[in-house]
Amino acid sequence: MLEEMMEVLLGLPRYFWNAYALQNDPYSRRLSHAQRNRFAQGARQEAAGIARCKKEIYHKMTVSEILAFHGISVWEMPPAEWGQKVPFAIFEEPSLICIDRRNAECCQHLLEQSALAYILKGHSVEELLLAHELYHWFASKGETPFTRKNHVLLWKIGPFESRSQIPALEEVGAMTFAQEFLDLGFDPFILDLPLTYCHSTELAQRLYDRILNLWQTIEGEQHVR
Numbered sequence: 417m418l419e420e421m422m423e424v425l426l427g428l429p430r431y432f433w434n435a436y437a438l439q440n441d442p443y444s445r446r447l448s449h450a451q452r453n454r455f456a457q458g459a460r461q462e463a464a465g466i467a468r469c470k471k472e473i474y475h476k477m478t479v480s481e482i483l484a485f486h487g488i489s490v491w492e493m494p495p496a497e498w499g500q501k502v503p504f505a506i507f508e509e510p511s512l513i514c515i516d517r518r519n520a521e522c523c524q525h526l527l528e529q530s531a532l533a534y535i536l537k538g539h540s541v542e543e544l545l546l547a548h549e550l551y552h553w554f555a556s557k558g559e560t561p562f563t564r565k566n567h568v569l570l571w572k573i574g575p576f577e578s579r580s581q582i583p584a585l586e587e588v589g590a591m592t593f594a595q596e597f598l599d600l601g602f603d604p605f606i607l608d609l610p611l612t613y614c615h616s617t618e619l620a621q622r623l624y625d626r627i628l629n630l631w632q633t634i635e636g637e638q639h640v641r
């Protein structure tokens with residue numbers, strides 16, 4: 417079952433994952449689909465550039481070696497209450513990453529069982545999650561000016577105005593960074609499904625349905641245009 421779902425997700429275009437990432441962002445709701453896509457593409461371009469640059473700097477170092485080199489600690493995620501939705505990994509400033517290793521290993525195992533491990537090109541799910549978090553560390557050091565820019569106008573009165581960042585853009589950047597840094601051919605947002613599946617098959621089914629719904633909505637809008 418998971419294999420068929422994954423095949424469908426692997427066939428979705430990149431702009432779909434932009435919409436997926438930004439759909440729940442409170443600030444991006446003020447933007448049109450075209451604007452969201454433009455900002456997401458900007459975040460992707462910036463993150464891909466950072467990944468290329470870092471690959472040259474850290475020549476052949478693994479993600480774990482880079483984290484250790486910068487004194488970034490990696491801890492096991494504290495156990496969650498049953499049924500509670502937990503992140504797969506998180507970065508806490510200034511230099512801590514918490515990761516749910518058991519979940520990452522379960523996801524790795526699932527991909528191997530479903531003959532889908534080839535998409536990782538020899539990397540592990542854990543390495544991919546750590547690469548994602550490494551990007552958040554670079555972002556915290558001010559290396560992602562576009563992604564952290566205050567893009568959204570909240571209000572404007574005469575010469576005064578208030579603008580906000582779009583937090584979900586940093587997730588788009590982190591996924592793009594992980595993809596480019598590890599030379600993967602798929603959008604890492606796809607792993608949300610098997611990672612959720614390890615947590616709860618029911619939640620994974622609901623996530624899959626939500627993804628398909630969103631895809632139908634986006635496709636519908638494209639036909640209207």
Ligand SMILES: [Zn+2]
Binds near residue numbers: 587
């Ligand atoms: Zn993240």
